[in-house]
Amino acid sequence: MSDNQPSPDTILRLINGYWSTGILGAAAAHDLFTHLEAGADSAAQLARRAQISERGAQTLLDGLVSVGLIDLAGGRYRNTAAASQYLVAGRPADLSALARLKLTHMGNLTALPEVVRAGGPVTDAAVEVADNPHWGQVVPAIAAQSVPAAAVAADVLQLERAGEISILDVGGGSGIYSATWLERNPAARATQLDWEPINAIARRLLAERGLADRFTCIDGDFHTTDFGTGTYDIALYSHIAHQEGPEDNIAVFTRLKDALKPGGALLVVDYVVDDDRAGPAFPLLFASEMLLKSKQGGTWRRADYHAWLTKAGFSDVSFHAAPPATLVIAR
Template structure:
């Protein structure tokens, strides 16, 4: 047998890739990773703890072992280090809610062939409106993704020792950047600009963290709301650029350049692709999400960020990897 001959194994894994989303989403829905972490280590114990059938528990465990999220040793199951860190409920970077969210979104992919043909969403969805009740679920589900990145950015900017600084978070969503940074620096203050219903979610998080007294919200649309002039030491634009087109990003970067003080820093966090679009893998595949859900968004190249930021008036732009599929950009 010629071992150099191609096999269909990887293609079969990709064709059936939706099973990974289903298994992970179902396991998260029944808190299996949390039950494993607290001592349940057999299908029977997990079934009893989660209130599911033993057959169902065994099937999910088999799938999770296949996915490399659960280990089986001497008849006992346990979380891998990866699952224990990112899928156990109560951890600040827990992605279980995000896994459940993506399970609910799976059906949307059946429209992708038509979306590819037309070049954008095929329905007039009203997702991107302030009063959509889905924000309550979505904003909190995606917050955990930003925890490691916000911490890395804070270390790089030495925020803990920066003293009395002012922060602007544009489209801040859950308020996770403000929450993380205000905890690190008790002299800092932060302002979030977002739609009113989303700011209400952020205020709850900051109250839970005990930093609400240094947190202010501006209810509004960042496309039309004024950011102020030379008012902030640091501005944040996280996971926003991918949903905007080039002209809107330039316009917002220009407003942000005006909003930061001389010597201040704009922090961008997003899925950014290499200039030749050869990688990284996750930002490349995330582009399909933007094709499905936005009329102008995409995963943009580093060169695009350079050009947009230069046009907005920033002179010093640097790119930094993170412990996630995103890239941090610092612009001054």
């Protein structure tokens, strides 16, 4: 290949991108990152500790070096800083469960060409219903991805110095925001609104952390359940806006504005794209997930959030980075 011709390397990596998902999911399934963190630094040692074949261990190590999750130096393997923080069992932001879950979702992408043609889901799988048994697997698996953003939000909102505040978490899922914030502020109280099976998961998490006495759940659908009036100091709407259309988001933001006390703040957390849709990379890529799974959702622009929140009655809207998410704070 001549010097002035581009290499097909990037395109081939993308075409075979499922290899990376498979390698990461398999490594997480066998706790390879946890074993590496504990000192196993060769294929033979990993094979013994994980009770897998040495050939399999070496193949996973090769792949993980390729995707930049493991370093190799002097014949010894070790986790990168990112793998150590986000893929080791027991760490607060461990994403291993999500890696294993995504491995089971790979087949769904075969429908994407038809979904693109149709402009939305081509099957009525009724995923977003209260009694779907998959919540028991999905909700805990996705909790860890909110740990960094919850910590950033606590800093931005200065929750540690906020005193006796009341928090409403709409569609709170695992309750990870409430858990993080109540640990930061021992005088705060939180209420989570979500479907009953999901709230049960959150109650367990908060109980495990010794926070159950300051955590309340409301079982219901946020589209129809009353938020109250002038009740809360902070309202949270995390990773929900991307599955809703513009009008529905405006309606919820308006109701949340009414639910806040004077001077209260609404925090919206989501994957937000720049106004010209040139970045950031992860939110742009996440749009395909919404096309596959939602009828009107998407990765919305900063300008969209600003316009919607202004229509809902907020006058001060600011944006704060918490990669790959963005925090939108409205007062």
